[in-house]
Amino acid sequence: MIDLExxxxxxxxxAGALLAAVLTHRLSxxxxxxxxxLFLLAASLASDVVPGLEHIPVTVDERIVTVALVFILFDGGMHIGWHRFRQSAGAIAWIGIAGTAATAAALALAAHAFFGFGWGAALLIGAALSPTDPAxxxxxxxxxxxxxxxxTILEGExxxxxPVGIALMISLLGATGGGLDAVAVGTADFMLxxxxxxxxxxxxGHGLLALMRKVALPNxxxxxxxxxxxxxxxYAATTLLHGSGFLAVFLAGIIIGDQRAPHKRDIERFSAGIASLAEIVAFTVLGLSVPLLEVLRSGELGTGLALAGLLILIIRPALVGLLTIPIRLRRGERAFILLAGLKGAVPILLGMFILSAGPxxxxxxxxxxxxVVLTSVIVxxxxxxYLAALLHVPMxxxxxxPWGIGLRFTDEPHGLHRHVVEPGSxxxxxxxxxxxxxxxxxxxxxxxxGQLIQVRGETTLHAGDVVLALSDSETGLARLFKQPR
Incomplete structure (x- = not known):
């Protein structure tokens, strides 16, 4: 008889820890x-109180966080959608690739010049801290x-x-040699x-969309x-084919995001729930990997805070700021993007890759x-x-x-469309x-x-209104609700 106690x-x-994590959002x-x-701090303090919690093998931590990021990236891609992504695709790709490379190079130079790290270690620090974090x-x-x-640019970046930072890190760890030679050797693998x-x-993304539309399941x-x-x-198939599985799931989510398909709203809700759970699990696991008091007592606290200050106040605003000059943005919008580049789960995951490699x-x-990550997330x-208000970025x-009412149809309801009134439309x-x-x-x-408005001829529409409309042509009505570009 199995002892169930x-x-x-x-x-x-x-279950208690998970429930507490869910309720932490109210405290947040x-x-x-x-x-x-809060997840990072609580888990890191817990690893101090219960020392056994920190002995989870780093490979297990890596795998848990990797799975969590897969679902977070897919859900984030669906939230952006192809329409929003297409309008800012050039800016997202430019900042995402060139901005990550420039940030990694500048951080590596700072780590080498100011803190005495060898070029190999400095490049690893730069690659780990270069990407912002979707979670x-x-x-x-x-x-x-x-x-x-x-x-859109912040989320897309x-x-x-x-994927750029992860591919760069894998290339550096897999390259032979050190210093700038490692970058040259890893370039081909990175591009692949x-x-x-x-x-x-x-x-x-297109294949999954077709599957969603054509395959009917009994439940x-x-x-x-x-x-x-x-x-x-x-993700798994792309990784086995030597591609970036993270980039693949992110793009797949973007393609599916604003397309119509049976059970799409149910899928979106389920994906959002999985992503929220993944966020809790990822940051809890990451926090357990480092006892907070031990880190604070170490001699690396000053180095970490100094690097965080350089990254937040100088490197990203200066270097990535130069790269954003070709992008048409208001001055306040540009400053907001540069100051809101948050670090999080991905840099710590890259740090786990470094621990596993054992340099x-x-x-x-x-x-x-x-x-650096803890400083970025908190500060x-x-x-x-507050930055959005200070820089006049409308937020x-x-x-x-919590309340919803809807109708379900056996066949696709042609002619029924949902629109959001954009400012200036x-x-x-x-x-x-x-x-x-x-x-x-x-x-x-x-x-x-959040309130239902009576539909009358004299009813005036305002920006942010969600409108359910019937029309033979979706594009004919859509232009009325979109801001002229």
Whole structure:
């Protein structure tokens, strides 16, 4: 007879910890500190109180965080969608690739010149801290809406430069030699990973979309489960083909994002739930890997804080700022993007790669990475809303909408479309009677600030209104709700 009491105790502790992590989001909202920062701090302190927690093998930590990032990136890609991504694709790719490389090079130079690291260790530090983090960026911006391209560029960069940073790190660790020679040797492998990842992500996204539209399963819930299984398959297959699996799942999510498909809303909700759970698991595991008091007592605290200051205040604003000059942005928007480049789970995951590879000073490098990330999440993540207000970047908080009502259809409801009124669009400030809806156009429902608005001829639409409209032509009505470009 199996003794269930020890197992039940473990289950009680795990479930209690997960419930506490979920409720931590309320504490995060009150303190205005990003939830990932609280997960990192709580888990790191727990590893001090219960020393056995820190002895999880680093390879297990890597695998857990890798799986978590796969679902976070896919969900983030779906949130962006192809329409938003296409409008800022050039800027995202340019900052994601060139900005990551420039940041890595500058950090490596600073680590070598100011802190005495050899070129090999300095390059690893630069590569690990160069990418921004989708888990933190999506978490901080997830409950907020930013007008214009600023939010799209920040989210897109965080998703695009993680595969770049990971591919760069793998290339450096796999290259023979050291210093600048390692960069030269790893370039071909890096480019191969990017090209294969982009190609498979594009094809897999369209393939998954076709699968979602054509395959009917007997249980509605299986569509969400099947989609998540397909996401894991895309990552694994791309990695086995020597491509960037992270880039592939991110692009697949973008392609699917704003397309219509059966059970799409259910899939989006399920994906968001999985991504939220993945965020909790990833930052908890990362926090357990480093006892906080031990790091604070180490001699690397000053080095980490100094590197964090250089990165946040000088390297990213100066170097990435120069790279953003060709991008058409207002001065405040440009400054916001440069100051809101948050670090998070991916740099710590790259630090785990370094620990596994076992180069000289691996533990020292990992401690420094952890300090820089913790500083970025707490300081930058907390200041994001205040920076937006200071730099006149329009940002509004999206209140939760716990109540919902809807209709389900056996076949695709042709002619029924959902639109959001953009600022400056023809619909913004116009009454329904004044809008050129055409003979077949009809607005059936309006939601404003979470409330249902009566549809009348004299009803005036405002920016941010969600409109449900019937029309024979989606593109004909869509132009009324979009800002002229």
């Amino acid at each position: 020890p197992f039940s105790l473990i289950m009680l502790l795990v 909202a009150r303190l205005r500190v990003p939830a990932p920062a 933190v960026v999506f978490s901080v911006l997830g409950g907020r809406e930013i007008t214009g391209r600023t939010g 965080s998703g695009a430069n993680d 990973q990017m090209a294969v990842g982009a190609l498979i992500g594009f094809l897999a 509605e819930a299986l569509h969400s489960v099947g989609t998540m299984a397909a996401v894991a398959f895309i 000289p000073d691996a533990s020292r490098i990992y401690s420094i990475i952890f300090i 930058q993540g907390t200041l994001v809303p 509004r908080r999206i209140d939760p909408e 023809p619909a913004d400030g116009s009454t329904i009677a004044e809008m050129a809806l055409g003979e077949s156009g009809w607005i059936s429902m309006i939601r404003r600030d």
